[in-house]
Amino acid sequence: MRELICIVCPRGCHMQVDDSLNVTGNFCPRGAAYAKAELTHPTRVVTSTVRIAGAAYPRCPVKTAAPVPREKIFEVMDAIGRVTLTAPVKVGQTVIDDVCGTGVAVVAARELL
Amino acid sequence: MYELIVVGGGPAGLAAACAAWENGLRRILIVERDRDLGGILNQCIHNGFGLTWFKEELTGPEYAHRFIEMLAKTGVEVRTDTMVLDVTPDLQVHMTGPATGYKIERAKSVILAMGCRERTRGAIGIPGTRPAGVYTAGAAQRYVNVEGWLPGKRVVILGSGDIGLIMARRMTLEGAKVLACVEVMPYSGGLTRNIVQCLQDFDIPLYLSHTVTEIRGKDRVEQVVVSRVDESRRPIPGTEMVFDCDTLLLSVGLIPENELTERAGVVMDPRTKGALVYENMETSVPGIFTCGNVTHVHDLVDFVSAESRRAGAAAAKYVLHGPAAGEYIALKNGFGVSCTVPQRVRPQNVEKSFNVFFRVNRIFGKSEIVVSAGERELCRFKRDRLAPGEMENITVPVKLLEGVAGEITVEIREV
Ligand SMILES: Cc1cc2nc3c(=O)[nH]c(=O)nc-3n(C[C@H](O)[C@H](O)[C@H](O)COP(=O)(O)OP(=O)(O)OC[C@H]3O[C@@H](n4cnc5c(N)ncnc54)[C@H](O)[C@@H]3O)c2cc1C
Numbered sequence: 317m318r319e320l321i322c323i324v325c326p327r328g329c330h331m332q333v334d335d336s337l338n339v340t341g342n343f344c345p346r347g348a349a350y351a352k353a354e355l356t357h358p359t360r361v362v363t364s365t366v367r368i369a370g371a372a373y374p375r376c377p378v379k380t381a382a383p384v385p386r387e388k389i390f391e392v393m394d395a396i397g398r399v400t401l402t403a404p405v406k407v408g409q410t411v412i413d414d415v416c417g418t419g420v421a422v423v424a425a426r427e428l429l
Numbered sequence: 430m431y432e433l434i435v436v437g438g439g440p441a442g443l444a445a446a447c448a449a450w451e452n453g454l455r456r457i458l459i460v461e462r463d464r465d466l467g468g469i470l471n472q473c474i475h476n477g478f479g480l481t482w483f484k485e486e487l488t489g490p491e492y493a494h495r496f497i498e499m500l501a502k503t504g505v506e507v508r509t510d511t512m513v514l515d516v517t518p519d520l521q522v523h524m525t526g527p528a529t530g531y532k533i534e535r536a537k538s539v540i541l542a543m544g545c546r547e548r549t550r551g552a553i554g555i556p557g558t559r560p561a562g563v564y565t566a567g568a569a570q571r572y573v574n575v576e577g578w579l580p581g582k583r584v585v586i587l588g589s590g591d592i593g594l595i596m597a598r599r600m601t602l603e604g605a606k607v608l609a610c611v612e613v614m615p616y617s618g619g620l621t622r623n624i625v626q627c628l629q630d631f632d633i634p635l636y637l638s639h640t641v642t643e644i645r646g647k648d649r650v651e652q653v654v655v656s657r658v659d660e661s662r663r664p665i666p667g668t669e670m671v672f673d674c675d676t677l678l679l680s681v682g683l684i685p686e687n688e689l690t691e692r693a694g695v696v697m698d699p700r701t702k703g704a705l706v707y708e709n710m711e712t713s714v715p716g717i718f719t720c721g722n723v724t725h726v727h728d729l730v731d732f733v734s735a736e737s738r739r740a741g742a743a744a745a746k747y748v749l750h751g752p753a754a755g756e757y758i759a760l761k762n763g764f765g766v767s768c769t770v771p772q773r774v775r776p777q778n779v780e781k782s783f784n785v786f787f788r789v790n791r792i793f794g795k796s797e798i799v800v801s802a803g804e805r806e807l808c809r810f811k812r813d814r815l816a817p818g819e820m821e822n823i824t825v826p827v828k829l830l831e832g833v834a835g836e837i838t839v840e841i842r843e844v
C-alpha cells in the first residue's frame with residue numbers, strides 16, 4: 317500500500333494505491349490515472365516562457381500541450397530557451413512541434429499582439 | 430450614469446461583469462489600472478487553473494483569456510491604464526488615466542474587485558542589514574515570467590505559501606539553485622500538490638517550524654541565518670543554520686487591497702481583512718458589492734469566478750429590482766474555524782442554497798463540519814482532512830434555516 321497525493325488539480329486528494337495498482341481516495345478518475353502513471357512512469361506538464369519580439373512584453377508564456385516524462389524536464393527547458401517568437405501570437409499556437417522526441421508540442425499560452 | 434462600475438479587471442472583475450451583463454445590465458464599465466485585463470493570472474504561468482470551472486487544466490494566462498473572450502462578446506466597456514482613486518458611499522467613482530485624465534463617473538452599483546497584495550519584509554521585521562536581493566515572491570514572479578530576468582542565482586525562500594512554492598520550481602527551472610524553503614508554522618501554508626511538484630520533484634528541502642533570523646550582506650544579500658522556532662514561534666538559540674545565497678524571496682502571505690473599500694465607508698471583517706458581506710456578496714453600503722481576493726484570499730481561481738458571478742448577478746438584481754429584503758442571520762466561527770464568507774445570510778434572498786467559504790485554524794484529520802443554531806444541528810459535512818492552506822466550501826440548503834433567528838455557528842468536530 318502506498319500513500320500518494322494527487323497533483324492533477326489543486327484539490328490535492330490523498331490517495332492509497334495497493335500492489336495491483338488499485339486506487340482509492342481519488343475524487344475523480346484523473347486521480348487514478350495519475351497514480352498509476354506516477355508509480356510506473358511519472359510525467360509533468362512543463363510551463364515556462366519564450367522570448368518574443370514586437371510585443372508589449374519581452375516574454376510569452378508557453379506550456380507543453382501534454383505531460384512529458386519527468387526526467388526530461390530540464391531538456392525540455394533547454395529547447396524552450398532556444399526559441400524566439402515574433403508577435404502576434406495566439407493562444408494554442410504551436411511553438412515547437414515535437415519537443416525532445418517526446419511527441420508532445422509546446423504551445424503559446426497567452427495572446428500577445 | 431453607468432448601471433455598474435467594476436473596479437479591477439482580474440478574474441473576479443471579469444466574471445462579475447459577464448454575469449451582470451447576462452442578468453440584464455447594459456451600461457457596465459470595468460476600470461483596470463494595468464495595461465491588460467487578467468490581473469495576477471497574467472504572471473501565474475504555471476498550470477492548475479480551471480479544473481472545476483472549465484474541467485480542463487489551464488495556465489493562468491489561458492484562464493484569463495477565456496474570460497476576456499467571453500467579455501468581448503458582451504457590450505461591457507473597458508478602461509485599462511486607469512486607476513480608481515476613490516469610491517464614495519453615494520457611488521461616485523473617481524479615476525485617473527492617460528486616456529481620460531481625472532474623471533468622476535456615477536453608477537447605480539459598484540463591484541470592488543481589486544485583488545490583494547503581498548505582505549512585505551517590513552511587515553514582518555527580519556533583523557539584519559538591508560541589502561539588495563530581498564524580494565516578495567510575487568515580484569520575483571513578475572520579473573521572471575513577464576519581464577524575463579532572473580533576480581538571483583542562489584535562493585532561500587521564506588514562507589511556504591503557494592507563490593513561494595511555485596517560485597521555488599520556477600527559479601530552479603530557470604537555472605537558479607533554491608537552497609531551502611523555510612516555514613515558521615509546523616505545516617505548509619500552500620496546497621499539497623505544490624509541495625509535491627515544486628519542492629519534492631526538485632529535492633528542495635522544506636524546513637517547517639523554522640524562520641529566517643538574520644539577513645547578512647553589505648550591498649547584496651550574502652547569507653541568511655535560519656533557526657528552528659519553539660511552539661510560540663520564538664527562535665531557539667543554538668539551532669542556527671547559515672545559507673550562502675544572493676536572494677531571499679518572501680512568501681509570507683497576501684493582504685486584500687481594501688483602501689478604497691474602507692474609504693467608501695464599508696464595514697470590514699478584521700479576520701478576513703475584507704468587507705463584511707451578505708450571501709450575495711453585498712457589503713454594508715447599499716449598491717456596493719465585493720468579490721475575489723479583495724474579499725478574502727482564495728487559493729483557487731475557480732472559486733473566485735463562481736463567487737464573482739454571484740456578485741455580478743446580485744448587482745444586476747439590485748439595479749433592476751431594488752435592494753434585497755429580509756432579516757439577516759449572522760454566521761459565527763465555532764471551534765476550528767477562523768473566518769467565514771459570507772458573514773451574514775438573508776434567507777429571504779436565497780433561492781435554494783447558499784455557499785459558505787471558510788478556513789480552519791489548524792490541520793484536522795477525519796472530521797465533520799457542523800452547522801448549528803444554538804442546540805439544534807442543521808447539517809454536517811464529512812471531510813477526510815482539513816488544512817489552513819486549503820479553503821473549504823460548503824453548500825447549505827436554505828430550508829434548513831426555517832425558524833432560525835439571530836445566528837448560526839460553523840464548527841469542526843474531529844472524529
Ligand atoms: C502566485 C499565485 C499563484 C496562484 N496559483 C493558483 C493556481 O495554481 N490555481 C488556482 O486556481 N489559483 C491560483 N491562484 C489564485 C488566483 O490567481 C487568484 O485567486 C485570482 O487571481 C484572484 O482574482 P482577483 O480578480 O480577485 O484578483 P487579481 O487577479 O489580483 O486582480 C485584481 C485586479 O484589480 C486591479 N486593481 C487593483 N486596484 C485597482 C484600482 N484602484 N483601480 C483599478 N484597478 C485596480 C489590479 O491591477 C488587478 O488587475 C494563484 C495566485 C497567485 C498570486
Ligand code: SF4
Binds near residue numbers: 325344348
Ligand atoms: S483525484 Fe481528481 S479531484 Fe482529486 S486532486 Fe486528482 S484531479 Fe483533482
